[in-house]
Amino acid sequence: MSSPNPRRAVPSGRLRDPRGLRVLVTGASGTFGRAISARLAGLGAHVVGLDVAPRPDDPVEVLACDLTDDAGVPVAVAAALDRLGGLDVLVNNAGIGGPAPAELPPGQEVRRQLDINLLGTWRVTAACVDALVASRGRVVMLSSRMAVMQLPLAAAYGASKRALVAYADALRLELGTHVGVTCVYPSAVRSPIHDSTAAAGLSLEGMSSYEPLEGVVGTVLRAALSRRAHRDLTTTRRGAVEFFLARHLPAVTDRIVARTLAGRVRSGAFEGAGLAAGVVRRHRDRG
Structure with a gap:
């Protein structure tokens, strides 16, 4: 098992030549997907994307695909692989976020995130x-x-x-004789994925330190092009420390997050946010 490492420059001899590699990127019209696709295409890879809403200015060809559609995903993947003439790298990038307190019953928002982030990835991967x-x-x-x-x-x-990581672990065990599987762990990057959370009054501001998109793209390229498939890769030095602590000293990270949350409540950050009402009430009742 390789240890998670922060992004760093990798000598070219430790990377595969990207020219001619056939790459499929999901969520290719979003912030991450566009940047990943553009970088790989710029290096000479043949890239095709999938997205629920392709854009006219996408840097590569993007096929329309709803990752929640059991029947539609294999059709879209087949069309993409036909254009590519096969597949060397699958980048499962598509994902959505949104507010979802654990204390509330799971509704449509919860089902949507699980269906796209987990099952959508599963559908695409199975088709590939x-x-x-x-x-x-x-x-x-x-x-x-x-x-x-x-x-x-x-x-x-x-x-x-x-x-998703559990799915990747199972996939690695089943396909590891022939296929490398790498999980990349970004922290927070400024993008529209946070818009619905902010609109609900549950902004990540103060809970996370934002990192540059470029670091995430560089780490994805390292995962895709390294001669030896890494198991886990973080995208910053801070992320590597957080990953280590969360894996090996989870009680420490629990205390850090709980303390940060308490500070946010005291500052009034969640005032008027209905979804946070229970959290705010319980913190006030403690005193």
């Missing part, structure tokens, strides 16, 4: 297995720091990303 085995390819899973260190009021996102 034969092509990946044939090429002895690589799967890159865009997970999250929240797969190992949960933040409050976002239970669905954390649960979906932790389950």
